Amino acid sequence: LMQLFIEPYNDYIFVGFGTESLKSIDEIFKKKNVLVFDHHTPKSTKSSKQVICPSSYGIKSYTEVSSSGLVYLFCVALDNSFEGLAWLPAVSVFGELGTNELSEINRAILKSAIKSGDVGVIKSLKSLALQNFPVHKALALSIEPYIPGISDNTEEAVDFLNSVGISLRKEGGQGYRALSELSEEESKRLSTSLIIERLGSSKEQEEVFGEVYVLTDPRFPVSDLYGFAMLLKACSYLNCPSIAISLCLKEFDVQEKSLGLLDEYVHEIVSALDWFYKERKMESSTEDNF
Numbered sequence: 001l002m003q004l005f006i007e008p009y010n011d012y013i014f015v016g017f018g019t020e021s022l023k024s025i026d027e028i029f030k031k032k033n034v035l036v037f038d039h040h041t042p043k044s045t046k047s048s049k050q051v052i053c054p055s056s057y058g059i060k061s062y063t064e065v066s067s068s069g070l071v072y073l074f075c076v077a078l079d080n081s082f083e084g085l086a087w088l089p090a091v092s093v094f095g096e097l098g099t100n101e102l103s104e105i106n107r108a109i110l111k112s113a114i115k116s117g118d119v120g121v122i123k124s125l126k127s128l129a130l131q132n133f134p135v136h137k138a139l140a141l142s143i144e145p146y147i148p149g150i151s152d153n154t155e156e157a158v159d160f161l162n163s164v165g166i167s168l169r170k171e172g173g174q175g176y177r178a179l180s181e182l183s184e185e186e187s188k189r190l191s192t193s194l195i196i197e198r199l200g201s202s203k204e205q206e207e208v209f210g211e212v213y214v215l216t217d218p219r220f221p222v223s224d225l226y227g228f229a230m231l232l233k234a235c236s237y238l239n240c241p242s243i244a245i246s247l248c249l250k251e252f253d254v255q256e257k258s259l260g261l262l263d264e265y266v267h268e269i270v271s272a273l274d275w276f277y278k279e280r281k282m283e284s285s286t287e288d289n290f
Helices: 020-027 069-077 081-083 087-097 105-116 135-140 154-163 184-198 224-235 240-246 250-286
Strands: 009-016 033-038 050-052 118-124 207-217
Touching: 009 050, 009 069, 020 033, 033 069, 069 087, 069 105, 081 087, 081 240, 087 224, 105 118, 118 184, 135 224, 154 240, 184 207, 207 224, 224 240, 224 250, 240 250
Parallel strands: 009 033, 033 050
Antiparallel strands: 118 207
């Protein structure tokens, strides 16, 4: 906060954080104009600054609306022309909540994004991101869910798909099939195989094939909202927030750079998860010997 304070500005807007630091913000930015948009519930609502959070309006769960959604709704209340930017908070919804059930507020934002033509709906496998990627690449880049032996391993992803009878190439052998091009039967077969053979569960997953929300502009490097949120997260995680901002501004000359960051991000996450599960297995084995 002190680093921000020494900047030569009179107006500050905090998005996604601030409610847990209201006391410090009041003290440090005493003579500054501050506006806080945060979906987290504050420990105390006492502040001399303008604070907009769901709990202030009787919304108890932060999952009802994201901070990006709060900013969007605020801007639309000032000027309804901002409805044309509904796709941005729609991406944020999937970044925060993944593919979980959407709240009424988030559905309204998504509906606006569809109405504006920036977001469309397709039928595909709902549990995996990167719908416009080749199937084997989408599997190899999967971290939510993390797939042991397949995540960050393209060769293993190819072998696995071949073992469950899913063709990688389009008819005639011209190019690879995208994840979104799998049939409903193939999607269900793939999902069942992943759950039973790789994730070690016999529990049947319901509604694996259904509505997936995608960006309609083909220039985006990742089409589905869930995957695009993952791409933005990768850019930020690897200290390249300017790349994420460029994508949100539809500056597509950063496509190649952003996809390189996605590969690096997945590799780092999977390396950490591999280490974690290996250590946990070793601890479990040690305990069993005593």
